[in-house]
Amino acid sequence: MTQPQFNKIVIFGVGLIGGSFAMALRKAKAVTEVVGFGRSAQPLVQAKQLGVIDRIGKDVAGEVGDADLVLLATPVGQMAGLMAQIAPHLGTQTIITDGGSTKGDVVRDAYAQLGGKVAQFVPAHPVAGAELSGASAARSDLFQWKKVVLTPLPENSAGSVALVRHAWELCGAMVSELTPAQHDEIFAAVSHLPHLLSFALVHDIAKRDNRDLLMSFAASGFRDFTRIAASSPEMWRDICLANRDAMLRELQIYIAELNQMSAALAGRDAEKLEQIFRTAQELRSGWTEK
Amino acid sequence: MTQPQFNKIVIFGVGLIGGSFAMALRKAKAVTEVVGFGRSAQPLVQAKQLGVIDRIGKDVAGEVGDADLVLLATPVGQMAGLMAQIAPHLGTQTIITDGGSTKGDVVRDAYAQLGGKVAQFVPAHPVAGAELSGASAARSDLFQWKKVVLTPLPENSAGSVALVRHAWELCGAMVSELTPAQHDEIFAAVSHLPHLLSFALVHDIAKRDNRDLLMSFAASGFRDFTRIAASSPEMWRDICLANRDAMLRELQIYIAELNQMSAALAGRDAEKLEQIFRTAQELRSGWTEK
Numbered sequence: 001m002t003q004p005q006f007n008k009i010v011i012f013g014v015g016l017i018g019g020s021f022a023m024a025l026r027k028a029k030a031v032t033e034v035v036g037f038g039r040s041a042q043p044l045v046q047a048k049q050l051g052v053i054d055r056i057g058k059d060v061a062g063e064v065g066d067a068d069l070v071l072l073a074t075p076v077g078q079m080a081g082l083m084a085q086i087a088p089h090l091g092t093q094t095i096i097t098d099g100g101s102t103k104g105d106v107v108r109d110a111y112a113q114l115g116g117k118v119a120q121f122v123p124a125h126p127v128a129g130a131e132l133s134g135a136s137a138a139r140s141d142l143f144q145w146k147k148v149v150l151t152p153l154p155e156n157s158a159g160s161v162a163l164v165r166h167a168w169e170l171c172g173a174m175v176s177e178l179t180p181a182q183h184d185e186i187f188a189a190v191s192h193l194p195h196l197l198s199f200a201l202v203h204d205i206a207k208r209d210n211r212d213l214l215m216s217f218a219a220s221g222f223r224d225f226t227r228i229a230a231s232s233p234e235m236w237r238d239i240c241l242a243n244r245d246a247m248l249r250e251l252q253i254y255i256a257e258l259n260q261m262s263a264a265l266a267g268r269d270a271e272k273l274e275q276i277f278r279t280a281q282e283l284r285s286g287w288t289e290k
Numbered sequence: 291m292t293q294p295q296f297n298k299i300v301i302f303g304v305g306l307i308g309g310s311f312a313m314a315l316r317k318a319k320a321v322t323e324v325v326g327f328g329r330s331a332q333p334l335v336q337a338k339q340l341g342v343i344d345r346i347g348k349d350v351a352g353e354v355g356d357a358d359l360v361l362l363a364t365p366v367g368q369m370a371g372l373m374a375q376i377a378p379h380l381g382t383q384t385i386i387t388d389g390g391s392t393k394g395d396v397v398r399d400a401y402a403q404l405g406g407k408v409a410q411f412v413p414a415h416p417v418a419g420a421e422l423s424g425a426s427a428a429r430s431d432l433f434q435w436k437k438v439v440l441t442p443l444p445e446n447s448a449g450s451v452a453l454v455r456h457a458w459e460l461c462g463a464m465v466s467e468l469t470p471a472q473h474d475e476i477f478a479a480v481s482h483l484p485h486l487l488s489f490a491l492v493h494d495i496a497k498r499d500n501r502d503l504l505m506s507f508a509a510s511g512f513r514d515f516t517r518i519a520a521s522s523p524e525m526w527r528d529i530c531l532a533n534r535d536a537m538l539r540e541l542q543i544y545i546a547e548l549n550q551m552s553a554a555l556a557g558r559d560a561e562k563l564e565q566i567f568r569t570a571q572e573l574r575s576g577w578t579e580k
Contacts, residue, residue, distance in 0.1 A: 127509045147509065189495060190508040194515040196551060197487060202570035204547045205479060215577055218480040219417045219437065223579050224514040225484040230575040233567035240555055240563050251552045255545060257494045261486060262541045265530055273530050277523035280492035285520040287505055289513050 005170070006031040010057065010067045012082050014038055014047040017099040017126060018073030019138025022052050024171035027140040035063050039078075047135035061089040069167060072098040077238035079106055083113035083121075090114075096121045097164045101129065101187065101235075103151045103180035105242035110153075119155035122164040124148055125183065126173065127191075133232050144172035151180040188246035193254060195228050195236055196247065202229040295460070296321040300347065300357045302372050304328055304337040307389040307416060308363030309428025312342050314461035317430040325353050329368075337425035355381040359457060362388040367528035369396055373403035373411075380404075386411045387454045391419065391477065391525075393441045393470035395532035400443075409445035412454040414438055415473065416463065417481075423522045434462035441470040478536035483544060485526055486537065488519040 006025065011018040014036040025031040036053035037060065038044045044056045057063045064070055064086050072079050079098060090096065096114075100106045103123050110121045128146040148168040152161045165175045178186070205211050240247060264272040296315065301308040304326040315321040326343035327350065328334045334346045347353045354360055354376050362369050369388060380386065386404075390396045393413050400411045418436040438458040442451045455465045468476070495501050530537060554562040 127507070129509075129511065147507065149507070186504055186507050190504050190512050194491060194512055197491065197548075198515060199567050199570040200544065200547045200551055201484060201487065202574045203566050204544055206569045206573040211573065214476055214480050215573070217417065217437065217439070217476050218577070219419075219579065221419060221518045222480050222484055224517050225488060226574050227514050228511045229570045231567075231571065233564050233571050236567050237560055237564040241558060241560055244555055244558065248552060248555055251548060251555070254490065254494055255548050255552070257490045258487075258541060258545050258548075261490055262538060262545070265534055265538055265541070268531060268534065270527055270531060274523050274527040276493050277489050277521075277526050279496045280489040280519045281521065281523050283496040283501065283505070284492045284516050287508070289509065 004030050004032050005166070006068045008033045008035065008067045010035045010037065010063050010070045011053065012037045012070070012072050013074035013078075013099075014044060014053055014135050014138075015073060016133050016135075016137045016142070017128070018071060019047060019050075019052045019135040020128075020140065020142035021071055021073065021099070021126075021167075021171060023138055023140035024143055025167065028170040030167075030170045035067075037063075039074075043135055047138075050135060050138075052135050052138055060085050064089050064094060065091040067091065067094050069163070070094060070096040072096070072100070075232070075235045075238040076100040076102055076106055076242045077234075080109040080113055083109055087114050087117060090117055090120060094120060095160050095163050097124050097167075099124065099126050100242075101125055101191070101239050102242040103149075103183045107151065107153065107180045118153060119157065120160065121153065122156050122160050123151045123153070123180065124164055124168065125151070125187070126168065126171075128173075129191075129231070133235070141172065143168065146173050148173040148175045149183055150175060150177045151183050152177060184243050184246050188243055188250045192239055192243055192247050193250040195231060196240070196251065197254070198226050198229040199231075199236070202226050294320050294322050295456070296358045298323045298325065298357045300325045300327065300353050300360045301343065302327045302360070302362050303364035303368075303389075304334060304343055304425050304428075305363060306423050306425075306427045306432070307418070308361060309337055309340075309342045309425040310418075310430065310432035311361055311363065311389070311416075311457075311461060313428055313430035314433055315457065318460040320457075320460045325357075327353075329364075333425055337428075340425060340428075342425050342428055350375050351379040354379050354384060357381065357384050359453070360384060360386040362386070362390070365522075365525045365528040366390040366392050366396055366532045367524075370399040370403055373399055377404050377407060380407050380410060384410060385450050385453050387414050387457075389414065389416050390532075391415055391481070391529050392532035393439075393473045397441065397443065397470045408443060409447065410450065411443065412446055412450050413441045413443070413470065414454055414458065415441070415477070416458065416461075418463075419481075419521070423525070431462065433458065436463050438463040438465045439473055440465060440467045441473050442467060474533050474536050478533055478540045482529055482533055482537050483540040485518050485521060486530070486541065487544070488516050489521075489526070492516050492519040 022034045037057040312324045327347040
């Protein structure tokens with residue numbers, strides 16, 4: 001029998017991402033032991049009962065010294081604090097990675113908190129969010145055919161990057177690389193902005209007196225458009241603050257787009273409206289998620 | 291053997307809505323003959339080959355006199371012209387209805403074009419759009435458990451309204467009633483606005499030089515948010531113009547919402563952002579399409 005690739009993995013935040021990572025590696029027979037940490041006891045107890053983790057961690061100092069891999073899978077706002085806690089105890093052979101949806105801020109946190117050990121940190125973003133959260137939503141196939149973006153640091157050794165890449169490939173993901181800045185620009189446009197827009201539409205309806213009437217006539221278009229508005233408020237608050245500058249730029253571009261549409265509508269400019277819709281329709285119907 | 295409810299139904303525009311209506315009534319054994327009209331030959335030939343219609347209509351005057359039901363299932367911009375063509379030949383026992391996504395403009399057209407025969411027109415909106423269009427996308431179960439909104443006119447007899455209601459119930463739909471103005475206000479908010487917003491996001495990306503890079507990182511959130519941006523540009527141009535005033539109001543309310551969000555983001559107001567997201571998340575996750 002071959003040895004599993006990872007003897008011990010420590011996961012901070014055993015929710016959808018952290019839990020699914022553990023389940024996928026276990027299914028691939030790639031890990032011997034998974035230890036979970038979290039802010040509160042109940043989700044960890046549930047994760048243990050579901051077999052997502054083997055043990056609930058008690059003492060960070062005692063667990064991160066001999067781990068092969070540490071995954072930070074909490075909302076991005078908590079990562080700096082965790083890094084500060086972990087840094088003094090990180091083993092020399094331990095690689096640390098994360099699952100945050102923003103990378104510029106996490107990388108800044110890593111330089112600030114990990115100091116001389118920053119070479120051991122390989123930033124990553126598994127692009128497999130869902131409106132569900134928590135360990136009970138975790139699935140071993142969550143990352144199958146999904147994209148994972150690594151944003152390696154100049155300090156990372158080729159071996160450290162390869163290890164993190166391999167872990168995600170064992171989960172079934174397709175791994176690519178960007179710089180942190182490229183990553184944050186791209187995801188501001190294709191992920192963070194749509195989330196803001198979807199939250200905004202539902203909020204716009206939620207504050208009206210006739211919201212129940214309105215919702216009773218909402219159908220499949222509304223359903224799909226607003227699926228992501230059921231996402232975790234805390235996680236998206238953190239993403240907004242972490243990728244604030246790129247999101248502000250995207251929001252302003254989008255508001256300008258809406259003002260242009262509003263002017264076309266006000267002026268009954270049928271041709272302009274149809275041209276906007278057709279350009280969008282052609283791009284969207286020619287696209288399939290890869 | 292009982293007689294089918296409808297001896298002859300004439301459908302103008304044998305696309306997703308018109309074709310699915312024909313197929314559903316045929317499956318319910320509720321119609322003897324379906325005659326189809328359209329702007330161009332090819333889709334009608336396809337509809338005939340697929341068994342969606344029995345005959346391609348040649349002469350409007352000769353077909354609408356003895357029909358039990360006439361369905362206008364074209365983009366709303368074409369309905370006034372069709373009504374003008376049909377009006378002189380409409381049989382005294384023939385009921386006419388439509389499948390338009392806006393009702394105020396269609397009702398205005400009906401008063402203008404049908405004149406003394408307006409009592410025979412029962413306006414309807416089957417809420418079962420899809421980003422697909424054309425007879426090849428038609429399905430006998432498209433309306434199963436879907437909403438159909440009737441916006442009856444004061445001139446309609448109870449019997450005429452009941453007939454149209456019954457036709458849609460035979461298709462498996464859940465039928466409710468609103469006034470045309472109520473209908474257009476509600477659908478501006480929960481359907482027309484989301485379509486505009488989805489078209490706007492894809493258009494915003496389509497006009498950028500790095501659109502291919504951006505689209506290569508788009509994932510499931512983007513996919514669902516923009517599904518409706520693959521809808522027919524012509525149909526949505528018509529809907530925008532038909533429901534222009536309500537949509538302009540909705541757009542302005544939404545732009546104000548985005549400006550508020552942008553200010554919170556600019557001011558790093560974590561609490562405000564989380565409160566907006568939480569209000570939206572609570573409404574959306576407590577909602578299921580009925």
